[in-house]
Amino acid sequence: MNSSGSSKDSGVTEMSSEVAPKNPEQSMEQVSEELHGKRIFRRFDSLDLESSTVPGRYGHGSKGAGLSVILNLAFQSIGIVYGDIGTSPRYVYASTFSNGIKHNDDILGVLSLIFYTLTLIPLVKYVFIVLQANDNGEGGTFALYSLICRYAKIGLIPNQQVEDQEVSNFQLELPSSRQRIASMVKAKLENSQFAKFFLLFATMLGTSMVIGDGVLTPCMSVLSAVGGIRRATSAITEDVIVWISVAILILLFMVQRLGTDKVGYSFAPIICVWFAFIGRIGLFNFIKYDPTVIKAINPQYNVQYFQRNKKEAWVSLGGTVLVITGAEALFADVGHFTVRSIQISMCSVTYPALILAYAGQAAFLCKHNHLVKDTFFESVPEPLYWPMFLVAILASIVASQAMISGTFSIVQQSLSLGCFPRVKIVHTSAKHEGQVYILEVNYLLMLACVGVTLAFRSTEKIGNAYGIAVVFVMTLTSAFLVLNMIMIWKSHILLVISYVLVIGSVELLYLSSVFYKFDQGGYLPLAFSTVLMTIMYIWNDVHRRKYFYELDNKVSLGKLKEIASDTNLCRIPGLAMFYSELVRGIPPLFKHYVENVPALHSVLVFVSIKSLPISKVPVEERFLFRRVEPIDQNVFRCVVRYGYTDVHSEHEPFEKILVERLKEFIINDLWFTRSKLSNDENDDDDLDVGFVNGEDENNDVKHVDEEKLEEELEREIEALDQALHAGIVHLIGENEVVAGKGAGIGKRFLINQAFDFLKKNWRQTENVFDIPQKRMLKVGMTYEL
Known part of the structure; x- marks a missing residue:
């Protein structure tokens, strides 16, 4: 780690991991026995110590799961991944033919659109292309952004370290003959400050849109499902339907704090029953009413539909696009499953069931044009109506739950980039890492969902807003994917162009259509995004300003030595941990503390919390330690690295793990020093130095050095x-942050009012990391930014 005030280079040497101390209690005699006969290879930095002891350090993939495991995951994925896209048949035709059906061939044209849209976007794009761009198994906008961050230095905070690349699943470099184009794109990104800001902005925008989707999905799903009761009785008014939907939504959000672990396994059976129902009912209607709708596979009906309806056909795409709502979940939720399991479940269950459902509804509409407003429930055979109504309600709850859980995960990822105010992440499941709960976000989502349901009251208006959120996120995913294809995969330029022309053109066409209904509810996701983007921008901007302030005012190495060696400072018993996000150097907080409290604890650890552009950091590689000179003062630096999906576990107290790793570091550091002595001895033997008369003298010197090392180890462990x-x-x-003297009115408002408001109304650091209140000391300091 190249940081002033950090430490000396220990000048140690690398050895095979088989001789590394297995635990802090291992004696130096045991280490000596293991070292006997081993050969030293090369020199490297002591911060590489922890990562070098991890098996499979340079491996970048895990062993493939067995067939039974993949099939089990494929079954479970049906309940989590496809709730949203699977419930779309309830409202697609109603939203597409908002002005009624004028010609039966229009039904064939729309069915053709649905068929090719489902095939191109969810199946070809996501299942067979985008899923391959996962970040060590994790998907979503942040995964794509993090991959780009690893291959190009586009981060706006200069906290990159060489040691980060030694994390076992960090590097994924793929050699290719098309290196020149990739290098050119990488250089353009790294040398353009605008490109760096734009990519971060795009990531924040995509995140905001997905959160907006998390608001609209429960409203759309529950409202459309409850509305099906109108077929049974006309006495149910719109007001009753709306209030029933609100009650279900409130109940859904109230049980979020219990976690989804206990009910998770019920999701897959519910959605499987749902797919079985819509698939068989679709096949029944297809055979009963009009099997000739199968000719919609011919893309000519697509062309004729646009020729016949022109602008109206283009506008109707805003309803057709609802067939792919939730397609982004195929990528975002891949971390809970595997690529192969999602491919199997999509191809064998979801895609066939959806095609049958839409084809059956089209056949029904060919004979009942006037029932287009309630196509889904009107096309259900009478004996199956009530079972279908019940399953529809359950499926809407599952679809809503999936998006709510996804929103929690996205906010968790936003925290890692410093793009969201601090919130407490609660891990609700001991079995499944991805199941988290955020109190503040849950209640904000609930208020937003209830407000949207009461304000819009119909699926048609909400559908206009829904379409913008869906297509916008898909377009951003495609943009990031193109960068990934060029810079990381190093795909042939013709493949990249083909993707843009086919997939990109379809998405841009849909995007242009959904924006046409901007004033009919389409403004809603943009309004949500504007609010969220404002919060993210304010927090991220001041977060970066604070980091650069600490970097500019860090304590120099000379000043640190002077402070540590000052005899006027009283050294009191105990271990003090100074927290900071600064990776390079000692934060100014330390100097401020010493100037006001002339006392230091006997052991000092400067702890830097750092997020890596990677999904997970193995626990074995999380902590990096280094001594700080003077050595006899027991001062250490510690960088704690987390991935953007890592959860701070309450079951393993942070301080306990840190202390255990510190002990390991002290022993391992001495082990490396011992290795250096052994290496020096081997070098002397090769040169025949002291081979005869000087051998005993050299052995005596070596024995004395080893005794000193033993004594030093005992002294340090005892002191700790x-x-x-x-x-x-x-x-x-x-830290209080204020705008510096001479700052403009915009900067003063940003820092003194906006950021201060957010900071006071969100959690503080100690609440996020579960720091014991009785052993916490806050040091006040004002930063003039």
């Missing part, structure tokens, strides 16, 4: 144990 016995104190900066 005494400090732990005296107690641990967590020192956190209670």
Whole structure:
């Protein structure tokens, strides 16, 4: 780690991981026995120590899961991934033919559109292309952005370290003869500040749109399902339907804090029953009413539909696009399953059931044009109406639950980039890592859903808003994917152009259509995005300003030595942890503390919390330590690295793990010093130095050095144990940020009003990391930015 005030280069040497100490209790004699006969290979930095002991350090893939595991995951994915796209048949035809059906051939034209849209976007684009762009199994907008961050230095905060590339699943470089184009694109991104800001902006926009989708999906799903009761009785008014939907939504959000672990396995059977119902009913209607709708496979009906209706056909695409709502979930939720399992479930269950459902409804509409407003429930055979109504309600709850859980995960990822105010992430399942709950976000989503349902009251208006959110996110995903294809996959330029011309053109056509209904509800997701983007921008901007302030005012190495060696400072028993996000150097908080409190604990650890552009960091590779000079002062630097999906576990206290890793580091650091002595001895033997008369003298010197190392190890471990016995104190900066003198009115408003408001109304650091209140000390300091 190249940071001033960090430490010396220990000058240690690399050895095979088989001789690394297996635990802190391993004695130096045991290490010596393991070292005997081993050969030293090359020199490397001590911060590489932890990562070098991890098996499979340079491996970038896991072993493929067995067939039974894949099939089990494929079954489970049906309940989590396809709830949204699977419930779309309830409202697609009603939204597409908002002005009624004028010609039966229009039904064939729309069915043709539906068939090719389902085939091109969810199946070809997501299942067979986008899923391959996962980040070590994780998907979504953040996964694509993080992949790009790893291959190009586009991060706006300069906290990159060489050691980050040694994390076992960090590097994914793919050699290719098309390196020149990839290098050119990479250089353009790295050298353009505008490109860096634009990519971050696009990521934040995509995130905001997905969160907006998380608001609209429950409203659309529940309202359309409850509306099906109108077929049974005309006495049910629109007001009753709306209030029943609101009650279901409130109940759904109230049970979120319990987690989805207990009900998770019920999702897959419900959606499987749903697909069985819509598939068989679709096949029944197809055979009964008009089997000739199969000719819609001919794309000519597509062309004729546009020739016949012109502008109206283009406008109707805003309804047709609802067939692919939830397609983004195929990519976003891949982290809970595997690529192969989602491919199997999509191709064998979801895609056939949806095609049959839409074909059956088209056949029904050919004979009942006037029932287009309630196509779904009107096309259900009478004996199956009530079972279908019940399953529809359950399926809408499942679809809503999937998007709510996805929103929690997205907010968690936003925190890793410093793009969202601090919130407490609660891990609701001991079995499934991805199941998290965020109190603040849950209640904000509930209020937004209830407000949208009461304000819009119909699926047609909500559908206009829904379409914009869906297509916008898909278009952003395609843009990131193209960068991924060029820079990381190094795909042939003809393949990239083909993707843009085929998939990109379809998405841009849909995007142009949904914006036409901007004033009919389409403004809603953009309004949500504007609010969320404002919050994200304010927090991220001030977050970066604070980091650069600490970087510019960090404590120099000379100043740190001076402070640590000052005899006027009282060294009191105990271990103090100074928290900071600064990776390179000692934060100014330390100097401010010493100037006001002339006392230091016997052991000091400067803890830097850092997020890597990677989904997960193995626990074994999470902590990086380094000594800080002077060595006898027991001062250490610690960089704690998390991935954007890592959850801070409450079951394993942070301080306990840190102390265990610190002990390992002290022993391992001495082990490397011992290795250097062994290496020096081997070098002397090769040169025949002291081979005869000087051999005993050299051995005596080596024995004395080993004794000193043993004594030093015992002294440091004893000092650490005494400090732990005296107690641990967590020192956190209670930083007030104000605009500097001469700042403009915009900057003053951004920092003094907007950021201050967000900071006061969201959680503080100690609430996020579960720092014990009784052993926490806040150090006040004002940053003039």
